[in-house]
Amino acid sequence: MSSTAPIGVFDSxxxxxxxxxxxxxxxxxxxxxYFGDSxxxxxxxxxxxxxRDLSFAIVxxxxxxxxxxxxxxxxxxxxxxxxxxxxxxxxPIIGMEPALKVACDRGHGHRQRVIVAATPLTLxxxxxxxxxxxxxxxxxxxxxxxxxxVNIVEHGQLDDHDTVMRTLHHxxxxxxxxxxxxxxxxxxxxxxxxxxxxxxxxxxxxxxDGNEGTVRHLHVVLxxxxxxxxxxxEGGVTIANSDTSPRTAELxxxxxxxx
Ligand code: DGL
Numbered sequence: 610m611s612s613t614a615p616i617g618v619f620d621s622x623x624x625x626x627x628x629x630x631x632x633x634x635x636x637x638x639x640x641x642x643y644f645g646d647s648x649x650x651x652x653x654x655x656x657x658x659x660x661r662d663l664s665f666a667i668v669x670x671x672x673x674x675x676x677x678x679x680x681x682x683x684x685x686x687x688x689x690x691x692x693x694x695x696x697x698x699x700x701p702i703i704g705m706e707p708a709l710k711v712a713c714d715r716g717h718g719h720r721q722r723v724i725v726a727a728t729p730l731t732l733x734x735x736x737x738x739x740x741x742x743x744x745x746x747x748x749x750x751x752x753x754x755x756x757x758x759v760n761i762v763e764h765g766q767l768d769d770h771d772t773v774m775r776t777l778h779h780x781x782x783x784x785x786x787x788x789x790x791x792x793x794x795x796x797x798x799x800x801x802x803x804x805x806x807x808x809x810x811x812x813x814x815x816x817x818d819g820n821e822g823t824v825r826h827l828h829v830v831l832x833x834x835x836x837x838x839x840x841x842x843e844g845g846v847t848i849a850n851s852d853t854s855p856r857t858a859e860l861x862x863x864x865x866x867x868x
Contacts, residue, residue, distance in 0.1 A: 624798030625682025653728020707795025
């Protein structure tokens with residue numbers, strides 16, 4: 610596989626566009642083929658086997674398109690399918706998980722109170738249980754499944770301030786928010802809510818996502834294989850979606866350029 614081959618990036622729908630735009634920002638020489646599976650979204654309320662089957666179908670297409678690596682821009686699909694995909698394909702498969710370590714490390718040895726917002730499937734899977742096991746003795750961690758936040762993005766309602774704030778209050782209204790040190794955005798759809806979370810949370814609470822860390826990891830992996838695109842190569846993001854309606858195409862391109 611040549612270093613100028615594209616990187617395949619996929620998600621259950623539009624959330625992974627937050628990762629694709631991070632790649633475009635941090636690794637501008639790379640070509641990204643983004644696939645959103647909006648016709649089958651959300652993944653977070655499906656069974657692990659359903660999500661594995663959908664993920665394999667997408668990666669199979671990427672391999673046919675000659676990608677040099679795959680980024681699973683979806684915490685849910687990573688929990689359900691990353692290990693099986695790595696066992697099957699030779700190319701690097703980069704996954705994502707809620708950035709709980711970053712949140713806990715912020716305490717420099719002091720107990721942190723951390724909310725992890727993610728999909729029901731991510732929070733139910735063994736991968737998350739193992740992550741919790743590493744930190745739960747020293748920190749207070751509140752896993753909060755928020756499937757409604759996926760649908761708002763998929764339905765193009767992200768700029769509907771009232772709907773978004775009502776939904777955030779539904780999930781987070783019962784927390785004593787001034788005592789929370791950070792909220793981990795453990796779903797790539799939720800990264801688009803950063804400003805809304807800022808409005809909801811006291812200034813002292815950090816909002817943490819795993820996108821930058823994932824792209825750093827992608828860079829390290831490609832560099833170690835000598836597969837980084839040469840400087841000055843023509844990079845960019847090409848978007849495809851299983852929902853082929855013009856509305857979804859417009860929404861995807863809007864999200865790619867939205868703050
Ligand atoms: N964007 C996804 C994630 O990071 C999944 C959303 C869904 O389809 O439920 O977990």
